[in-house]
Amino acid sequence: MSKMHVKMKVNGKEVEGLAEPRTLLIHFLREDLRITGPHIGCETSHCGACTVDMDGKSVKACTVFVGQAQGADITTVEGLVNPDGSLGVIQEMFREHHGLQCGYCTPGMITRAHRLLQENPNPTEEEVRFGLAGNLCRCTGYQNIVKSVLAAADMMNAQKEAAE
């Protein structure tokens, strides 16, 4: 099969490359662009380790072909840092509240939490759990992940208020 010319925006930068149409977005990101934040856990659409933000939606990049992402605006965990390169709020709260152990699920968790908090800046604990239900963690038992996301919500709201 001939390769197709792929163009998209990743973490604010225009990128392009040649890829076979059967290439999955996760492989294009990791192997062609060397953006290795999004992980491959199950590769069967179940674990959420490969979650990226695509045009304002949390998607499992192992279940999207590059062609479907043609022209899309994509954010990975690398894109959620502050402009000066320091940890963004959600990342910082995961560090502070021990929201990770081995860290394998973390990029997916943080990217999903980012979209969840964009849509619902004041989630209840139950809403956080339901909103993160597409992301599996084999280490933490989830308790500290939920804590981290709730703390991030508080912090983001406080920052917003301070800015107003």
Add this chain to the structure above:
Amino acid sequence: MIPAGFEYHRPADIPSALAILQQHGDEARVVAGGHSLIPMMKLRMTFLTHLVDLQDIDLMRGIDIAGGTVTLGAMTTQHELITHDGLAQTLPILREAAHQIADPQVRYMGTVGGNVANGDPGNDMPGLMQCLNAEYELQGPEGTRNVAAREFYEAAYFTARSDEEILTKIRIPVPAAGTGYAYEKQKRKIGDYATAASGVLLRVEGGTCTEASIAMTNLADTPILAVAAGEALVGSTLDDAARAAAVAAAVDAIDPAADNRGPIEFKKHTAGVILRRAIDRAAERAG
């Protein structure tokens, strides 16, 4: 897990998409959200050489509520069904059911058209559409036709849609004001298909049930519209005996297979429990 190679197409309108399907016959398949198709391609259980992405076809998007009918573009995602305010008002059962499908990431991509066109008995929307008496609009080389959801499903993965047709819209008659509704599903965990699920609509006037529609999901190789179960409720006061008779009639109408979700007896038992809960909740909401 990488699927076999194919050529990717992204037509801008329906005639162009139909032309590609006609040119390549059963070598070509459309992709909507891809969250049923791509896993099957990765497992190499589905083969195709031309993939036709429908995402640029504007005519297949949008939610319209007018004249007693809800019209959903086939490319409407499950996430959109959940977040649409008008639908939450007019047809809240869609939101209740969509919330029980898969997980957030899958719902951002998975479309209602893909869910009903797929023909997988595990999908939740086909049974729901039978319960609601929805109609599917199909466009093909010969023009446009409409098929009732209740006539659409022939066997697992076999539907009334021909390979060269695209399902473009779903039309749902809005139930009368005060109609009680429920979509109830038993699953092993979030993100799992149903062990048993059931959609129920009930209309109650002056204390008597005047209309009832009941459909069952993943309990046969197609969704099952349990007509006799509905009839057991109509004319009753929705008393305990009528509810039990409806459950017995529905359990009689299903034909589940034993699989990793349990043996046949367990599934029949679960179906009965789920339907009873759905009837109870719909009855509470009716009036």
